[in-house]
Amino acid sequence: MIPPVPDELSAPHWEAAARGVLAVPRCADCEWLVLPPEPVCPQCGSVAPAYRYEGLSGRGTIRSWTVVRKSFLGEPTPFTVVDVELAEQPDLRMIGRLVHGEPHPGDTVTAIFPDGIPAWTT
Ligand SMILES: [Zn+2]
Numbered sequence: 001m002i003p004p005v006p007d008e009l010s011a012p013h014w015e016a017a018a019r020g021v022l023a024v025p026r027c028a029d030c031e032w033l034v035l036p037p038e039p040v041c042p043q044c045g046s047v048a049p050a051y052r053y054e055g056l057s058g059r060g061t062i063r064s065w066t067v068v069r070k071s072f073l074g075e076p077t078p079f080t081v082v083d084v085e086l087a088e089q090p091d092l093r094m095i096g097r098l099v100h101g102e103p104h105p106g107d108t109v110t111a112i113f114p115d116g117i118p119a120w121t122t
Contacts, residue, residue, distance in 0.1 A: 002073050004117065009037040012053040018116040022058040024086070025051035033089045058111035060084035060094070060120075065103035082120055084109055096120050 006014040009025075016023030025037040030044035034051065041049040064083040071077050080098040085091065099114060101107075101122025109120040 002075070003115075009039070009051070013037075014116070016053065016055060017113050017118050020113045021055045022086075022111045022118055023053040023055050024088075024092070025049075025053050028052060033086075033092050035086075035092060035094060056086060056088050059087040060109055060111075061087070062098075062103055062105050062107050062109055062120075063093070064105060065098065082109065084120060094118070098122070 004014050012025070013023055024033050024035050026033050027041040027044060027046060028050035029046040030041060032041065032043035034041060034043065034049070037051050040047050061084065062082050063085050065080060067078050067080050069078045080103050081095060082098045082103055084094050084096065086094060097119040098109070099112065099119045099121055101109070107122055109122055111118050112121050113119070
């Protein structure tokens with residue numbers, strides 16, 4: 001697995017993941033969870049959203065999935081990637097590997113953190 005390269009906005013997410021916590025930024029102006037954090041809040045348009053990260057439940061629902069059969073980063077293939085809607089807010093989506101279980105849309109999944117990187121298990 002290629003390690004993440006955090007930037008100023010995403011560093012708290014990766015620091016929490018290293019502790020086994022799924023942390024997502026919340027806009028201080030509109031209270032909307034935003035993933036990934038954008039310089040301009042996509043919900044309220046604030047140009048200074050002053051995000052604060054909070055730990056979530058780590059639960060979500062598979063909305064879609066695919067199998068990666070060729071990796072341009074040299075990772076072993078095949079592996080499954082799922083599009084997960086997080087439990088805390090409608091349409092709050094996160095993409096990640098499904099490391100245990102089968103990908104069935106509508107099934108619930110839980111975040112796990114192999115090597116400090118969020119992934120999913122059924
Ligand atoms: Zn906002």
